[in-house]
Amino acid sequence: MLKPLDPLLHSELRLAIVSILIGVEEADFVYIRTETGATAGNLSVQIDKLQKAEYIEVEKGFRGKMPRTVCRITDKGRKAFADYVDTLRGYLKL
Amino acid sequence: MGSTVSKLDERRSIEIISRMIADTSAHIDRESGKYFLLWGYTTVIVSLFEYVAQVCHLPLPLCLWAWWLIPLVGGVGTLILNRRGTTRPKSYVDRSISAVWMVFGLSFGMAFIAAMVYGANILYLTAMLMGMGTVITGKICQHRVLTIAGKVGMILSLIIPAWHLLMREYGTELRESGIEPIEAILYVEIVIFAAIFTVMMVIPGHVLYNRSKGIKDA
Numbered sequence: 236m237l238k239p240l241d242p243l244l245h246s247e248l249r250l251a252i253v254s255i256l257i258g259v260e261e262a263d264f265v266y267i268r269t270e271t272g273a274t275a276g277n278l279s280v281q282i283d284k285l286q287k288a289e290y291i292e293v294e295k296g297f298r299g300k301m302p303r304t305v306c307r308i309t310d311k312g313r314k315a316f317a318d319y320v321d322t323l324r325g326y327l328k329l
Numbered sequence: 330m331g332s333t334v335s336k337l338d339e340r341r342s343i344e345i346i347s348r349m350i351a352d353t354s355a356h357i358d359r360e361s362g363k364y365f366l367l368w369g370y371t372t373v374i375v376s377l378f379e380y381v382a383q384v385c386h387l388p389l390p391l392c393l394w395a396w397w398l399i400p401l402v403g404g405v406g407t408l409i410l411n412r413r414g415t416t417r418p419k420s421y422v423d424r425s426i427s428a429v430w431m432v433f434g435l436s437f438g439m440a441f442i443a444a445m446v447y448g449a450n451i452l453y454l455t456a457m458l459m460g461m462g463t464v465i466t467g468k469i470c471q472h473r474v475l476t477i478a479g480k481v482g483m484i485l486s487l488i489i490p491a492w493h494l495l496m497r498e499y500g501t502e503l504r505e506s507g508i509e510p511i512e513a514i515l516y517v518e519i520v521i522f523a524a525i526f527t528v529m530m531v532i533p534g535h536v537l538y539n540r541s542k543g544i545k546d547a
Contacts, residue, residue, distance in 0.1 A: 240339075250342060254349035255418065262353075262418035270352055320346070326339045 237325050243288050244319045248273055248281045253316050256291060256308040264304035282306060290315055355541040357420055360410075361470065362537030365463075367406045368399075369530025375399050376523035383516045425469050433462040450493055452522045456486035456529075463529050474533045482529030485521070492518045 244250050251271045255262055268278050285291045290312030294305045308316070375398045382392045436458050444451035460483035467475030496503075496515050504511050 240342075245342070247341070247345060250345050251349050254346045255353050258350050258353050259357075259418035259420040260424065266356075266418055270349065270356075319342075323339050323342055327343065 238322045240322050240326075241315055241319050243284065243290065244315060246281070248277065249285055250319075252278075252281060252285060252306070253290065253308065253312060256306060257313065257316055261305050261307045264306065267306065285312070288312075288315075353418055356417060357422065358470070358472075358537050358541035360417055361426070361466075362534050362539075362541065363410055364407065365475075365530045365534030366538065367410065368403045369526050369534050371402045371406070372399050372526040373523045373531060375402075376519050376526070380516055380519040380523070383519070384510050384512045386510075386512070422470050426466050429465050429469070430462055433458055450490050452518055453486055453489040453493075456489060456522060456525045457483055459526070460486055460529055463533070467533075472533075472537065474536045478529050478533040482525050485525045485528065488521050489518050489525075492521060 244253060248271060252267055255267055255270055264275075264278070264282075267273075267282075268275060271278065273281075282291065282293060286293050288311075289309055292307050292309055294307070296303055296305070375395060379392060379395055381387075382395065437455060440449065440454035440458060441451060443449040444454065460479045463479030463482060464476055465479075467473065467477075467479055496518075500515060503514060508514065
C-alpha cells in the first residue's frame, strides 16, 4: 500500500517553490515569482502556508530602500521534500 | 503555473521538480558566465591595447597605467553585476566560488608585490593563478568546459616565461638584425597572455552563458 503524498507539497505552486529552494541557499520573492509565473498575492499565500508548516523560513528586510523578502528551506522542509520524492517514485515505479 | 493552486498528478509533479531545479541551476550558470565574460574580455582588450601601445611607442605612463583598467573595469563591472543580480538565488556553490576568487584575488595582490619588488613575471603569475581559479571553479560547479579551459590556460601560461627567456637570450641579436618595429616581437608575450585569457575565460564564459540560455528557452 502506497503512502499518501504530502498534501502540502502536492500542489503545483507550493511544489515549485520548494523545488526552487531545495537547490539553493536562499531565493528572493521576486525570483520565485518570475520562475513560477505566479501572481504576487497567490505566491504570498502559498509561501505563508509553507512557512506555517515550518517547511520554509521567510526573512523580510530591505536592500537599500527597497523591501526584500528572502525564503530558505528548513530541515523539516528538506525532509518533507525527500519523502515526497520517495513516495512519488513508488507511485511511478521508478 | 500562474495563479492556480491546483492538485496535480504524479508525472506533472516530477516535471515541475525537474524544471524548477534545471531552471535555477541554469540561472546560476548564466550569472557565472557573465563574470567570466566581463573579466575575460576586459583582460583581452586591455592586453591587446598594451601590445599596440608598446609597438607604437605610446607614452610610457599611458602603457603602465592602462593595465590598471583591468581591475578597475572588472571590479566596477562585478559590483554592477552583483547589484543587478540581487534577486537571483544564492546557492552554496555561489558562496564557495566567491571564496575561491577572493583567495585568488589576494594571491594576485601578493604576485603583484612580488613583481614590483623582485621583478617576478606578473603576466605568467596572473595567467597561472587565474587558470587555477578557473579549474577550481569548474570542479565546484561541475563544468568540464571550465575545468579543461583552466588546465589549458595553466599549461599555456608556461609559454610566457619561455618567451621572456628567449627574448632575454636573443633580444640583442634581434635588435641588431634591424627588424622594425622590434617591439612587435619582444612583446609577443602580451599577445600570448591575451590568447590565454581568450581560451580560459572568454570561450568558457560564452559556453556557460549560451548553454544556460538554451536550457531556459527549452
